[in-house]
Amino acid sequence: MTGEGTTSASAGAPAERRGRPRSPAVDTAVVETVLRLLEDGVGVAELSMERIAREAGVGKATVYRRWAGKEALMLDVLRSLDEAVPGPAGACVRDDLVALLEFLRRRGLAKRSSAVLRTVVAQVQARPALWAEYHDTVVAARREAFEAVLRRGMASGEIRADLDTELLTDLFVSPMLSRALFHEWRELPEGLSERIVDTLLEGVRPA
Amino acid sequence: MTGEGTTSASAGAPAERRGRPRSPAVDTAVVETVLRLLEDGVGVAELSMERIAREAGVGKATVYRRWAGKEALMLDVLRSLDEAVPGPAGACVRDDLVALLEFLRRRGLAKRSSAVLRTVVAQVQARPALWAEYHDTVVAARREAFEAVLRRGMASGEIRADLDTELLTDLFVSPMLSRALFHEWRELPEGLSERIVDTLLEGVRPA
Amino acid sequence: MTGEGTTSASAGAPAERRGRPRSPAVDTAVVETVLRLLEDGVGVAELSMERIAREAGVGKATVYRRWAGKEALMLDVLRSLDEAVPGPAGACVRDDLVALLEFLRRRGLAKRSSAVLRTVVAQVQARPALWAEYHDTVVAARREAFEAVLRRGMASGEIRADLDTELLTDLFVSPMLSRALFHEWRELPEGLSERIVDTLLEGVRPA
Amino acid sequence: MTGEGTTSASAGAPAERRGRPRSPAVDTAVVETVLRLLEDGVGVAELSMERIAREAGVGKATVYRRWAGKEALMLDVLRSLDEAVPGPAGACVRDDLVALLEFLRRRGLAKRSSAVLRTVVAQVQARPALWAEYHDTVVAARREAFEAVLRRGMASGEIRADLDTELLTDLFVSPMLSRALFHEWRELPEGLSERIVDTLLEGVRPA
DNA sequence: AGGTAATCGAGACGGTACGTCGTGTCTTCAC
DNA sequence: GTGAAGACACGACGTACCGTCTCGATTACCT
Numbered sequence: 028m029t030g031e032g033t034t035s036a037s038a039g040a041p042a043e044r045r046g047r048p049r050s051p052a053v054d055t056a057v058v059e060t061v062l063r064l065l066e067d068g069v070g071v072a073e074l075s076m077e078r079i080a081r082e083a084g085v086g087k088a089t090v091y092r093r094w095a096g097k098e099a100l101m102l103d104v105l106r107s108l109d110e111a112v113p114g115p116a117g118a119c120v121r122d123d124l125v126a127l128l129e130f131l132r133r134r135g136l137a138k139r140s141s142a143v144l145r146t147v148v149a150q151v152q153a154r155p156a157l158w159a160e161y162h163d164t165v166v167a168a169r170r171e172a173f174e175a176v177l178r179r180g181m182a183s184g185e186i187r188a189d190l191d192t193e194l195l196t197d198l199f200v201s202p203m204l205s206r207a208l209f210h211e212w213r214e215l216p217e218g219l220s221e222r223i224v225d226t227l228l229e230g231v232r233p234a
Numbered sequence: 235m236t237g238e239g240t241t242s243a244s245a246g247a248p249a250e251r252r253g254r255p256r257s258p259a260v261d262t263a264v265v266e267t268v269l270r271l272l273e274d275g276v277g278v279a280e281l282s283m284e285r286i287a288r289e290a291g292v293g294k295a296t297v298y299r300r301w302a303g304k305e306a307l308m309l310d311v312l313r314s315l316d317e318a319v320p321g322p323a324g325a326c327v328r329d330d331l332v333a334l335l336e337f338l339r340r341r342g343l344a345k346r347s348s349a350v351l352r353t354v355v356a357q358v359q360a361r362p363a364l365w366a367e368y369h370d371t372v373v374a375a376r377r378e379a380f381e382a383v384l385r386r387g388m389a390s391g392e393i394r395a396d397l398d399t400e401l402l403t404d405l406f407v408s409p410m411l412s413r414a415l416f417h418e419w420r421e422l423p424e425g426l427s428e429r430i431v432d433t434l435l436e437g438v439r440p441a
Numbered sequence: 442m443t444g445e446g447t448t449s450a451s452a453g454a455p456a457e458r459r460g461r462p463r464s465p466a467v468d469t470a471v472v473e474t475v476l477r478l479l480e481d482g483v484g485v486a487e488l489s490m491e492r493i494a495r496e497a498g499v500g501k502a503t504v505y506r507r508w509a510g511k512e513a514l515m516l517d518v519l520r521s522l523d524e525a526v527p528g529p530a531g532a533c534v535r536d537d538l539v540a541l542l543e544f545l546r547r548r549g550l551a552k553r554s555s556a557v558l559r560t561v562v563a564q565v566q567a568r569p570a571l572w573a574e575y576h577d578t579v580v581a582a583r584r585e586a587f588e589a590v591l592r593r594g595m596a597s598g599e600i601r602a603d604l605d606t607e608l609l610t611d612l613f614v615s616p617m618l619s620r621a622l623f624h625e626w627r628e629l630p631e632g633l634s635e636r637i638v639d640t641l642l643e644g645v646r647p648a
Numbered sequence: 649m650t651g652e653g654t655t656s657a658s659a660g661a662p663a664e665r666r667g668r669p670r671s672p673a674v675d676t677a678v679v680e681t682v683l684r685l686l687e688d689g690v691g692v693a694e695l696s697m698e699r700i701a702r703e704a705g706v707g708k709a710t711v712y713r714r715w716a717g718k719e720a721l722m723l724d725v726l727r728s729l730d731e732a733v734p735g736p737a738g739a740c741v742r743d744d745l746v747a748l749l750e751f752l753r754r755r756g757l758a759k760r761s762s763a764v765l766r767t768v769v770a771q772v773q774a775r776p777a778l779w780a781e782y783h784d785t786v787v788a789a790r791r792e793a794f795e796a797v798l799r800r801g802m803a804s805g806e807i808r809a810d811l812d813t814e815l816l817t818d819l820f821v822s823p824m825l826s827r828a829l830f831h832e833w834r835e836l837p838e839g840l841s842e843r844i845v846d847t848l849l850e851g852v853r854p855a
Numbered sequence: 856a857g858g859t860a861a862t863c864g865a866g867a868c869g870g871t872a873c874g875t876c877g878t879g880t881c882t883t884c885a886c
Numbered sequence: 887g888t889g890a891a892g893a894c895a896c897g898a899c900g901t902a903c904c905g906t907c908t909c910g911a912t913t914a915c916c917t
Binding site: 072142145146152187228231 | 433
């Protein structure tokens with residue numbers, strides 16, 4: 028968990044707060060409750076604000092004081108699951124790419140994450156700001172990690188230099204992503220990362 | 235468009251119909267109304283069964299007589315947008331693959347389609363039967379078209395024969411799919427199909 | 442049972458009927474079904490036209506072809522329970538009055554009858570024609586029987602001649618009637634008729 | 649008017665109130681709306697909870713939070729029309745009885761009251777608890793007033809002491825009651841109270 | 856015998872209301 | 887001012903019933 032951030036601006040101004048300060052326990056309790064419910068197999072559709080507040084033992088108004096709605100809350104839940112991507116530690120670019128995909132498979136697209144992610148996807152065109160928020164804080168970092176590895180590979184001659192790193196990132200990431208979105212109920216299999224990376228590196232046309 | 239299909243079993247038995255038959259005009263009116271509303275920018279979230287029935291000039295019970303819920307209806311809407319994929323017409327396998335991706339870009343992932351598709355994605359784990367239904371009737375046909383072309387390429391020596399066609403299909407399709415899901419608000423650019431196919435064919439490693 | 446009468450005008454004109462004639466079995470089946478349901482303790486509120494038709498094994502439209510609505514049907518049900526009041530058979534006017542009240546207690550206000558009667562009462566101001574119909578065909582005959590006895594008593598000197606027979610009828614009948622309407626769930630007790638008649642005859646003021 | 653009472657237990661315990669208290673304005677608004685609609689000639693049958701809530705500018709759930717259903721609401725409406733019966737003020741028992749009947753004629757059975765009363769009658773066997781509630785809070789008080797006068801008359805020798813006050817009350821009240829129920833559309837005529845009382849006092853048999 | 860026509864059971868149809876639930880706001884008291 | 891609690895107006899949910907309307911099948915009269 029990395030803190031809420033969405034509403035509590037934590038900006039430079041002291042903001043002159045008065046009265047009783049907000050209990051950080053509430054933030055924790057709410058997010059944890061959502062995760063627990065998801066873990067228990069409660070679909071995101073059955074997750075009403077009403078129920079979340081009730082099960083968290085928290086007033087509904089208190090929830091709305093922190094998050095603008097269910098989607099904003101879900102975003103913070105998703106962010107609370109975020110972890111720093113591993114730095115480049117492999118001997119070669121191929122190993123770094125595999126490591127990044129493995130991280131995605133094991134952490135970023137685990138059962139809980141993709142359940143929440145699906146809700147966020149469903150809101151893409153209805154609430155663009157929401158998706159932008161998620162993209163800037165979570166997705167961008169992961170993509171940047173990919174692109175850094177790819178640029179390094181281009182410099183070292185391990186990757187063709189005439190290709191767009193953005194498109195390449197899509198080629199590497201999206202097969203795993205769409206599998207997670209469309210049939211996550213079965214775990215992503217081991218070895219998938221290696222097969223994707225190697226196939227992309229070698230190409231599909233016979234040598 | 236292949237008709238509704240969900241309820242009309244199209245089985246062999248004459249089914250001994252009694253009472254007033256269901257009006258096909260209702261099926262049409264409802265699906266058309268949903269499409270019109272989506273076209274008008276009404277988000278899928280604002281699409282209540284109540285409103286659909288009201289705007290279609292149809293009783294709510296009549297809608298529920300045909301579809302078990304909003305998701306089932308959306309599925310049929312999605313199916314109504316389905317078109318037969320183009321047969322292999324290109325000179326080479328590369329051209330056929332590009333044609334299939336182009337079809338996906340222009341038809342299968344147009345604004346309307348991907349709006350509904352996002353709803354289906356959001357329901358994947360909540361109602362697996364729904365997704366299975368959609369997969370079997372729409373997705374499977376498209377994937378089969380891809381795999382047929384790939385098998386043909388393997389036979390003719392244009393595609394490496396040591397690869398899994400299922401994984402290959404994912405590699406070709408998912409970059410476009412995830413772009414449509416995550417930022418459909420900007421149209422998928424021209425030339426994307428060719429870039430994906432060619433990059434995959436050649437491989438990312440320098441020759 | 443005295444026949445439906447409400448809709449089948451049975452007027453003088455031959456009315457030139459063509460096509461399949463209405464099955465008298467339907468009238469019977471419907472009315473009997475209502476009575477059976479009432480007998481089974483089904484409240485009049487739960488008696489929907491839908492359910493009546495279903496349980497009678499009859500099409501809904503067929504029911505509506507005969508009766509304009511639930512109230513009209515109930516009226517016919519009530520009429521089917523009607524019986525001819527006993528003629529004056531007693532030795533004196535007092536005995537005739539008791540006999541009439543006893544008839545009312547045992548027949549006219551039995552459990553079934555008063556259940557239906559309550560429905561009709563509830564419709565008094567909403568559908569005055571309905572009540573008028575019931576009054577003219579059933580109530581009037583009973584009141585006339587009372588008034589005839591009273592007039593005979595006035596002639597013979599057994600009843601004060603300076604009173605209005607209409608008011609007198611109310612005085613005799615309404616105590617039993619309102620008991621039946623307001624707490625029919627307990628049977629009207631034996632001996633009630635005699636107590637009412639004798640108290641009214643003697644008067645409440647000490648002799 | 650004695651307040652709602654159905655839900656407000658008025659018990660001894662302070663009941664530890666939490667959360668926002670119920671707005672008394674809602675109770676008022678709803679009951680007033682029902683009365684207004686009845687006044688406007690809207691039949692009790694057309695009075696749906698939906699419509700009542702809509703016209704009262706109140707949420708449907710708010711109505712159901714206070715009353716279990718239409719019947720319970722109607723009961724409170726009926727109770728809101730209740731007034732304290734006049735105390736014994738006449739010179740003699742005969743005058744007190746006339747006064748009580750006059751009160752019933754002018755207040756208790758006015759147009760509005762008997763419209764609602766008919767609904768209650770229709771619900772008697774379906775919901776006995778409802779009737780019991782109404783009987784205990786409204787009817788009992790009125791009957792008790794009658795019986796008190798009658799007992800006083802018995803003590804003073806103005807009324808025969810060998811009669812059951814309960815039956816006597818029925819004899820006095822029910823003629824007016826059943827007239828109100830069966831043909832309220834015409835107002836109960838002036839002088840009716842006196843005629844009923846005097847006839848009952850003198851008796852029907854010639855002196 | 857064949858035609859015409861109103862009937863039958865069945866059930867779809869557009870509506871309206873039911874009673875419940877969720878949304879986001881508000882109002883109370885306690886801290 | 888924040889906390890839990892819960893009332894509030896609003897609107898959607900999925901079901902039931904209303905009274906009307908097709909369906910194919912039946913059942914009489916009238917050629």
